[in-house]
Every structure is written in structure tokens, then in C-alpha cells.
Amino acid sequence: MPSLGKDLVKIREHLGFTIQDIQSATKIPLSTLQSIEDDSIFEDSKEIQTYIRSFVRTYGRKLKLDDELVLEALDAVEVGGYNHQLLRDYPELAPPSFKSPEKEEPKEDIDDVTQHKEIEESEEEKDPVVPPVKEEPQPSQQKALSDPPSVRNVNWADMGKRFSTNRNNTPVRLIGLGVIIVVVILVIYFIFTNDFFATDDTQIVDTPPVPEETLQEGETGIPLDITESPAQQPEPTANAELDDILYLTIYAAMDRLEPVRVWSDLKPRVDPYWLEEGTAFNYEFSDTIRVRGQYSRMLLFLNGHRIDNFRQQYFNEEQEAVELTRDLFEDDPKWASPIPFELPPNVAEPDSVADRPSF
Numbered sequence: 601m602p603s604l605g606k607d608l609v610k611i612r613e614h615l616g617f618t619i620q621d622i623q624s625a626t627k628i629p630l631s632t633l634q635s636i637e638d639d640s641i642f643e644d645s646k647e648i649q650t651y652i653r654s655f656v657r658t659y660g661r662k663l664k665l666d667d668e669l670v671l672e673a674l675d676a677v678e679v680g681g682y683n684h685q686l687l688r689d690y691p692e693l694a695p696p697s698f699k700s701p702e703k704e705e706p707k708e709d710i711d712d713v714t715q716h717k718e719i720e721e722s723e724e725e726k727d728p729v730v731p732p733v734k735e736e737p738q739p740s741q742q743k744a745l746s747d748p749p750s751v752r753n754v755n756w757a758d759m760g761k762r763f764s765t766n767r768n769n770t771p772v773r774l775i776g777l778g779v780i781i782v783v784v785i786l787v788i789y790f791i792f793t794n795d796f797f798a799t800d801d802t803q804i805v806d807t808p809p810v811p812e813e814t815l816q817e818g819e820t821g822i823p824l825d826i827t828e829s830p831a832q833q834p835e836p837t838a839n840a841e842l843d844d845i846l847y848l849t850i851y852a853a854m855d856r857l858e859p860v861r862v863w864s865d866l867k868p869r870v871d872p873y874w875l876e877e878g879t880a881f882n883y884e885f886s887d888t889i890r891v892r893g894q895y896s897r898m899l900l901f902l903n904g905h906r907i908d909n910f911r912q913q914y915f916n917e918e919q920e921a922v923e924l925t926r927d928l929f930e931d932d933p934k935w936a937s938p939i940p941f942e943l944p945p946n947v948a949e950p951d952s953v954a955d956r957p958s959f
Contacts, residue, residue, distance in 0.1 A: 602684050604686060610690070611686065611693065619637070652674075660686075665686065666689075669689075844886065847883065849900070849953065852875035852897060853898065854877070854898070856875065857893055857898060858894075859893065861891075873956065888924070890923045900922075903938040910922050
């Protein structure tokens with residue numbers, strides 16, 4: 601029976617790798633690699649399918665296998681239809697009975713082609729091209745053409761269609777005429793409101809009188825005491841407050857996180873998360889959240905604001921993790937206002953940002 605694990609072993613040995621080489625390069629536990637190679641990992645109901653697929657894909661990358669090919673093989677294993685898909689690029693390792701589906705080409709039966717040609721030839725003999733025949737007017741039509749117009753020979757049905765056609769065209773004409781009238785009225789209104797026909801004479805504008813008590817000798821009539829109106833004074837902005845549920849963003853900015861472990865008061869258990877480089881996850885918490893992992897490879901954000909020096913400032917020795925609490929962000933209102941990610945120099949935006957996967 602075809603086996604995905606045994607095919608991985610064939611490819612690994614063909615490339616000159618030992619299972620210890622794979623473990624050293626991928627950091628996957630040796631027991632997990634052995635369960636992949638003997639296919640027992642696919643029969644273990646306790647293993648999460650997401651982790652299984654991640655382990656096998658990482659194993660395949662070390663063997664320089666195409667990721668799409670590995671996914672196709674995993675899908676085939678799940679439905680029980682695996683047939684040496686991983687050996688498609690290594691035909692010399694495949695069993696003699698295996699034939700790559702990509703190399704199969706559809707062959708057309710010679711008898712079907714011959715039969716198809718005979719059918720076409722017989723249809724051409726049965727249906728010869730006949731030149732169009734000019735139709736001669738029927739006796740009733742000849743009579744209608746020869747008789748002079750009278751009440752009896754008038755086609756009243758055709759006459760009714762003509763009148764209905766004229767009636768249908770009438771509303772369209774009325775609508776068009778109405779549109780033209782509206783456009784003309786708008787043009788006239790625009791001309792008069794913008795004073796296109798106004799003369800160049802200087803218009804006399806009545807200025808309001810200025811109170812005498814505000815004027816002094818030699819002034820032009822502008823009061824000295826000019827106070828800003830209440831409408832011009834900026835309104836005080838209310839202090840922004842943090843939401844009831846906060847989201848800490850962990851960004852694998854420098855390298856792959858394998859894994860990062862997170863605990864929060866909204867999900868009070870330590871769960872591992874594997875983050876590929878360039879991806880970011882949002883982790884919800886209300887008051888406290890703890891993070892443990894490769895701190896030098898990650899960046900932490902709250903509402904887009906970068907949390908600097910989190911390893912030195914917030915590491916909890918008792919919990920052996922970085923611990924962040926709500927009171928750290930309540931004193932400064934900036935944390936409550938979402939902004940784009942504050943990235944350090946030479947660090948690119950995340951390829952994707954998603955909420956934490958649920959287990």
C-alpha cells in the first residue's frame with residue numbers, strides 16, 4: 601500500500617540525509633519525525649491536523665519538495681487516496697507499477713476518428729448546399745397589390761400597430777423636450793447668479809458703523825481689542841479610554857517563531873503558536889497577558905503602538921514570561937488610539953495580520 605512516510609524516507613536517503621539531519625534543520629522532535637515516517641502520526645486522533653500538516657510541510661521543504669505537491673499528497677492521505685504523489689519528481693524511486701499522472705496523455709481511438717470522419721462525409725452527402733430560391737408573391741398578395749385601396753382591403757391590424765408605435769414614441773419626445781427646458785433654465789440661472797452681464801462700476805458696499813468709544817485719533821475705524829469668538833476656540837478633546845477587550849499583536853518580524861507560547865486572562869491556558877516570518881497574530885486579553893518565546897525575533901504592538909524593551913521592563917521571573925497588564929497602558933491616552941504599525945527602520949509591514957487560531 602502506498603505510504604507517504606516511506607516515500608519521505610526514500611527521498612531523504614536518496615539525498616543523503618539522516619533523520620538526525622532533518623531534526624537539526626527543522627527543530628521538529630525526533631519522535632515526531634519517526635511517527636511521520638512510519639505513518640503513525642496520521643492515525644493518532646490526539647494530534648491536531650494543523651500541526652500534522654505543518655510538520656510534514658516543514659519536512660518537505662528540507663527535502664526541496666514543492667509545497668503544492670506536499671499539500672496535494674496530504675489531501676490524498678486524508679481521503680485515503682495517496683498514490684506516491686511525492687515521488688513525481690523522483691521516478692527512479694517509484695515502484696515499477698507507478699506511473700506519473702502528469703506524463704499520461706489522452707489518446708484518441710483511431711476507430712473513433714475514422715467513424716467521426718465517415719459521419720461528417722455522410723452528412724455532407726445528405727445535406728448538399730442548395731442555392732436560395734426567390735419567393736414569388738402568393739395570389740393573395742398579388743391581388744392586394746393590384747386592387748386599389750378601399751375600406752375592405754385596408755390592413756386594420758397593421759394600421760393599429762403603426763398608431764401604437766407612434767404613441768410609444770411620444771413620451772420619449774416629451775421627456776427629451778423637458779430635459780432640454782430644464783438645462784436651459786439652469787444655464788440662465790447660472791449666468792445671472794454669477795453676474796456675467798454686470799458692469800465694471802465699483803459697487804458701493806455699506807459698512808456697519810463702528811462704535812465711537814473704540815476709535816482713537818488717526819485710526820481707520822478698526823477696534824484695537826479683537827477677541828477670538830467662541831466658535832473659533834478649539835474644543836477640548838475628551839481623554840480616550842481603553843476598550844474592555846485589548847488586543848496584543850505579536851509580529852514575527854525577524855524570523856520564524858517556533859513556537860511562541862501565550863497565556864491570557866480570557867484564555868487561561870498556555871497555547872503554542874507557530875508564526876512564519878512576516879505574519880502577525882492578535883491575542884485578546886482583558887487585564888493580563890503573558891508571552892514566552894524568541895523575544896529577539898518578535899515585535900509587540902498595542903493598537904499599532906510598538907512596545908519597546910518589553911523583555912527588559914516587563915519580564916516576570918516567577919512566570920518565566922513577559923507579562924503585560926492593563927494598568928501599564930491606562931496612564932498614557934495614546935495607547936487607546938489605533939494607528940498604523942510603528943515599525944523600526946528597515947522592517948517591512950506584516951504580510952498578514954489575523955486573530956489567533958482557535959484550538
